Amino acid sequence: MTILKDFSGRTALVTGAASGIGAACAKLLSERGAAKLFLVDVDAEGLAALDLECEVEAVIGSVADEALWEDLTPKLSGLDHAVVNAGVGGFGTIDELSFDEWRRVMAINLDGAFLTLRAALRGIKANGKETGGSVVITGSSTGVKPVPGIGPYGPAKAAVAHMARIAAMENAPANIRVNAIAPGGVDTAIWEGGEDFKRSVEAIGREETLKRMSKTTPNRRFATSEEMAGTILYMLSDAGSNITGHVLVSDGGFTL
Numbered sequence: 531m532t533i534l535k536d537f538s539g540r541t542a543l544v545t546g547a548a549s550g551i552g553a554a555c556a557k558l559l560s561e562r563g564a565a566k567l568f569l570v571d572v573d574a575e576g577l578a579a580l581d582l583e584c585e586v587e588a589v590i591g592s593v594a595d596e597a598l599w600e601d602l603t604p605k606l607s608g609l610d611h612a613v614v615n616a617g618v619g620g621f622g623t624i625d626e627l628s629f630d631e632w633r634r635v636m637a638i639n640l641d642g643a644f645l646t647l648r649a650a651l652r653g654i655k656a657n658g659k660e661t662g663g664s665v666v667i668t669g670s671s672t673g674v675k676p677v678p679g680i681g682p683y684g685p686a687k688a689a690v691a692h693m694a695r696i697a698a699m700e701n702a703p704a705n706i707r708v709n710a711i712a713p714g715g716v717d718t719a720i721w722e723g724g725e726d727f728k729r730s731v732e733a734i735g736r737e738e739t740l741k742r743m744s745k746t747t748p749n750r751r752f753a754t755s756e757e758m759a760g761t762i763l764y765m766l767s768d769a770g771s772n773i774t775g776h777v778l779v780s781d782g783g784f785t786l
Contacts, residue, residue: 537767538563541608543653545569545593545646546616548576551668551716554759555613560584562763568606570598570616570646593642599649606653611766614646614667614690620683627681635682643667643690647697647708654706662705664770666762667694671714671781687712691777698775707774709765714781715740715752748783 542559546552547569553576556567560582570589571577577588587605591598593616620635622628647665654663672680673687694710701708734742740752761780764770779785 540610541566542611543568544613548573551755551758552615554755558759594637603649607656609653610663612650612665622681624681632682639686664707667710669710669712675785695775710777712779714784
């Protein structure tokens with residue numbers, strides 16, 4: 531059977547690439563034949579630890595730093611694909627949330643996603659290929675279904691999903707597809723910032739905490755980063771060539 535999800539000779543950009551979903555995407559892109567990856571993260575050690583089979587340009591810095599993108603965008607002129615993935619957790623109720631915390635989360639999860647997407651679109655348009663390219667933005671099921679206690683996070687993820695739809699309409703004439711994925715619970719480090727999560731881990735351990743949290747999901751488990759990466763690469767790949775402007779909910783039934 532022909533493997534449709536083939537990235538041989540392609541160039542891709544992945545943000546939040548040092549761990550979790552981003553690292554899983556970088557590894558899978560490399561395994562599927564990508565020629566070059568631009569990997570962006572604040573975690574230099576995490577990026578250095580990745581053992582990939584292709585050329586890598588590691589970019590250390592925050593996706594919310596416009597200067598970073600001003601420097602990087604000219605290098606992206608051969609870009610084929612992008613995974614707009616960098617993000618941080620955000621917790622707190624709307625009435626108790628400080629504006630500083632609101633802005634901290636929005637700066638990374640929304641402003642950073644915008645800056646990344648803008649650079650990616652410019653890079654793909656400059657690649658000179660009639661086939662265009664593709665982008666997937668990491669949203670969240672909490673941007674689809676209201677969840678209390680994550681005041682800044684859910685709104686930011688709802689916004690990036692809608693941004694993906696707008697970008698899809700704007701860039702379809704250039705054969706650039708833009709989609710988003712809305713994961714439910716995924717076993718990554720993003721949970722670590724929540725005070726309730728920290729208290730639970732201290733009391734019963736991380737594994738048991740995630741197990742109990744997963745009971746809110748019909749399939750009774752959290753996903754792995756590798757599962758999310760597989761879905762993202764499907765949408766990025768030629769196998770998903772007729773998919774654009776779609777927000778794919780991959781949450782084990784959480785939003786049902």
